[in-house]
Every structure is written in C-alpha cells, then in structure tokens.
Amino acid sequence: MTTTTATVPSTIISSTPTLSLSATPLTVTPLAGEPFGAVVKMPPYTNDPSALNESDFKILKEALLTYSVLVVPNQANLSPESQHKLTTRFDPSTGTQYGHDEKIFHSTKSILAKDGKCVPRRPEVMMVGNGTFEAGHEGMKEFKLEHPTHHTFHKKLLTEEEMADGQTRFYRWHIDAALYELAPPVVTTLLGLIVPSTTEKQKILYEGSDEVKEVVKGATAFASGKIAFDLLSEEDKEFALNTTVVYAPHPYIYINNCKATSDGLTIESEEPPKETPFDELPTWEESKVKRLPLVWTNPITKNPHLQVHGCCVYQLVNSKTGEVVAELKEARKIVQRLMRPAIMPKQIYCHGWNAGDLCIFHNRGVIHSVTGEFGREEKRLMHQCNVASGEDPFLLK
Template identity: 35%
Template structure:
C-alpha cells in the first residue's frame, strides 16, 4: 500500500495591524500521542523559528507520558529528565497511590514531571486523584501589593497578570528549554479586563484564563542603545531558593518585580543552600537555531546585578534591592504594553509549546463563576545553563 501523506501545516499567527507581536504559529496535522521522528523535526525547527506553537485538532487528550516524551525530546542530553523545580514533597495519598507536589501544583503519579495547574475541581477519575480534588489556584491578593481588586470587580471580569517570568528554579537547576501546556478544562465566560494598576491606567481585554506572553527579543529591541549595551555585558544573580525567599515579600501590581519593603525572607532562614548552586546568568540569551537574541530576566527573583557597558568596562555590583529593581523596571517595563502582548485563549484538548529561553509569560485571573481552569504542564530541567549571547555589532 502507498504511504499515507499527512497534511502538516505550520501557519504563523495573524496578530492584527495594531499588534507588535511577531511570534507564534498554529500546527495542524500532527497527532502528538503518535508523534514520529520526522514530525518532531518539523516541530523542533518551527518552535525555534516561531517560539510558540499551538497544536489544534488533536484526536484525543494528550497523555501525560506522551507530553513528557515530547518535552524531553528537546533536550535528550539532560541526564535525569527531572522536573525543572526539583523534587516535589509528598502531598497526599489515595488508594495506595502517593501524590507529590503542592496544592497549586500537584504531580500526576504516572508521570510526575507533568503537573496540574490552574484552579478548581479535577474531572472525575483523573489520574488517580481522590474524588473532588481541587487545584488551589494562585491569587494576587496573597502576593501583590495592595490595594487589590475588590471581589465584586473581580467577579465582574477585572483581572491582573500574576507574575511575568520564564520557567526555572533559578537555583542549582538549569531552566528548561521548552514548556508544554495541555488545556484539560477552560473557564467559560466573557473576556476579562486586565489592569496594570501601576499608575498608567493601562488595561487590556483577553479571554478568561489566557496565558499572556511577550518576546524577549522585542524587549531587547525597545531599549535605548545605552541600556542595550549594558544588558549585553551584564549579569544577574538570583536569590538562593528564590521562591521561598520571595514568599514573604509582595509583588508589584503588574507582576514583574517585587516591592522593596524589606519583607524578603532572610537568607539565613532559608532551607540549606550553598553558594556554588546560586545561578548568575547573562541578561541576553541566544536562540541556538536562529541566532536571535532575547532579554531574559526574572524580575521577582533578582538579588544582585553585575553591570558593565562594554567588555573592558568596569563592573559595578548592585546589591541594594531597591536599585536592583529600579534597573529592572527600566529594562522590563517598556515591553509590557498591550501591543506587545499575545494572550493565548486556551481551548480544551489543545496543546501549546513555547521556547522558554525567548519568551516571558504570565497567567491571568478570572471570575470563579466561569468554572475551573485545569492545565497539564510539563517542563524539564535542561542539560545546560544559559550562556551570554555574542554582542551584535
């Protein structure tokens, strides 16, 4: 019998005349549960080119084992294949099955590198979880500087970005190359109105439960020549166990940095850490396939800066957290405008892949009356730490 020729199409997203977004593509004709080597080669090339891929028309829900296999293919040299944030604690047991993770991020027992994110009740008989198990979603009331959005306004569709970031533990473990997200359940309701709440009056409408994304390349291009020279030659040090360190602090209302209030957990009160595992990364990373450069910084986890404006320039160490965050405001805030943001409206059974070393993303809040948002996420520790991009002439 003749071989079946599949109609595989990679179609760049059309963002409209008022948008500056230049990333993203939709992939048709690939069944991720039955992925072939030749199909993965198409995906690998397309992801590095478009940085975000959306897989439509999947015949069935992507299985956790296949989601893990897909994600790990991007970094076959990683020796452990482990979760990018390290070892999960025991969360609960059910019918003799141990479930690891956190209340807002439990791991699927059959494939513990795949975690369940979102908010609300899981479907019945969902991968060995107890009946009625609910994902405890994150809430800006618990993390952002007040004033918060009042409950009535939130239920009426007012929203915020929770945290602009790239995925990674930022301590000891290299950040993933890619992220993979499957939509199991999505909220149903009108668009929400996301508020910046930073004094600018900026707002943006998007689908409820959308994942917002911006390009690090776009962020880099928006900097002045002077700032661009600095970020190309500078490094950023992240706090040890940075998520524990920031757990007692409060985020800016825009979700891109922390407020400087002296509320961070003291380093000597963190769980044991060692200096050799602290991550000090360049601010500009290079796409190994396309050569594109991206500004990749995690504003909330930043602890110290090492600033230079040329290879031979004198290095300035910035240890004052207020000054660290003032610099990050200068380099992060310009790209955080509606015209630069793509808000992905998840549809059930669709899968998205993104190049974690070139995009920033944030979840967005939505009214509880819209129902649950249940997502399966897989990101795996990389085999390498980011290295500085070569300075463009």
C-alpha cells in the same frame, strides 16, 4: 490565512510566513494579528506530536525557536507520557528532573506550594487549574486545585468595583525555572483539558498609562524576550549585554512573604524587608546559586532575548568586571523598567484556551503569566510539563 507547502531549510529565517514540508502536510502558520506565535496542523499519520518522525519534528522545533509559542489544537487525548516525551525531545541534554526540586517546590514556605499536583506515574507532568476533581483522573484520589490570584500575591489589590468591572491582572511574569542549582528548562508544554468559557472576557489596565488589554478569561499571557531587547535604547542594550543576573538562593522561599508590583513583573521592596533571611532558608550552597546572563541567545535565529525572572532577581553584576552594579531594591527597579515596554498590549500574545489546546513555548525565549479571576468552584484543569536542562542558557557576543 492561506498556507503554502515548501521545503524548509535547516535554518529558518524569521520573516518566513509559513513553514511546512513537501512530503507531508504538517504546517506551521503565524497567528493572525499577533506579534509572535503560530498554530500547528498535524500530519495525517499521527495526532500525537511526540510521535512525529525526525524530519517533521525538526520543522516543529525550528518553528518553536522562530515563533516562540506554538498552538497545537485537538490534543485532549495526549497522555502524560506523550507530553513528557515531547517536552524532553526538544532538549537532548535534559534528564528526568522536573524543572524544580519537588521538595522545595511543594514546601509550605514557598510561594509555589499551591501551584499544582504531580501526575503520580509521571511526576514531571503537573496538574494545575482550579476547583475540586473527583477520584480517577490519572490515578488520583479526589484532589483540589487553586488558580493563582493577585489577591494573594500583589501589594496593591483591585477594588471590589474594579473586580465588578471585569478587571484582572498579570499574576506573575516568569520563566519556568528553579533558579537554584537546576538549569532552566528549554521548553514548557501546557495542555488545556477543562477550560472556562471562551467568550467571557476580562481586561487588564496598565497602571500609569491609558493602555488596556482585553483577554479571554483565564488566558495565558506571553511576552517575547526578543521584542523586549529590540525595544531597549542603545544604551540599555549595551548594559543588558554586559550584565549577569544573580538570583537569590531558593528564590521562591526567599520571596514567600513578599508582595508583587501591580504589573506582575517584580517584587515591592518594603521596610522592614519581607524577604526570608538567607540563614533561615533551607540549606544552600554558593556554588548552586544561579548566575545567568540578562540576555540569552536564540540558537536558531541568533537573536538576543532579554530573559529575566524579575520576582527572583537579587543582584545585577557587570559580566566583565564582576562588580555588583545593582543590589536588590535597585536591581528590581532596573529589571521592571527594562521589561515593562515588552508587556504592553500590542507586544504580547494572550492565549485564550479551547479544550484540547496544547501550547508549546520556548521557555528561554519568552516570559509568561497567568491571568484571570475564577470563582472558588469554577473548574479549570491543565497539564503542564517542563524538565530541567542539562546546561544553562548562554549569550553569544
């Protein structure tokens, strides 16, 4: 795609085909053939996105909030310090707290316990991936990472025949957030260091339809909250705009013994219940339970985004009256119905990784999911960073 150079206004119109600066050749070009997302070309004075000057960083931030996912190639040398600096630069209200309480995150009673290991000198940066790695990486002793697989989390599993046919699943659609006490991060950065073959493909079959999505093995899937909202009926839009999501306290421990639906959007409600009883959870306070709008406003475009972590939802509440409109089982069904159209093949962007790719994504504008089935010793290594915000997302009405 041909890019152009032009002065960019402080407010970006979402139909703008290419964003760039007249003074420097930093360019942001929409991804060809994708429903959202863009690729960034760095300016000649630095290849470190955390070191961009103020005017260039402003372009980067406005582009992120416009296109939701930015891909910055050739970042294999980005240090954990620079990745942390870049991530926090997007949100002036943020502190130094990782997006999750680390003690709860690594609890053996949490579904997230195996999801990664912290870089010792910069614990907000998490190492995720698959395989065993020798001592020396970022000061680590020998360590092992385990790629999430639907075999440990989904209620209904792919058969051996389906696996042999090259099928995979969306593991868990989610927002990077503790969803208890801490405010959801504004941005997540994900850096691919060791990645599987970029030519090997797997496919996702959509249960209950003829739809198929082919993905590069290990691709990260993104679904747009804006698209999700736009696809709703007028009645559902009205419902969503007037609904608050109540999340379970310590939600990843609450659902630790549960299994997900085959689309990865939410949890199967079973009898007897598999959820951890509230009185068996770590100590929690009612005031720290997260109550967030079902629809969040994009601060640049002002577009409404349907944003919900369907696996952790507990109740849906009327924002005006405070009345509970859906308890756990029904709340899950409603969230799955509302979000399902937005994860269909033509609506999502699945990033197939090249070594050195840095994905910057608007954690308050998209949900995302791991895909891919790996062999036990197949290696994949990524650095992920998100930092809790100082304030919760909001909805303008």
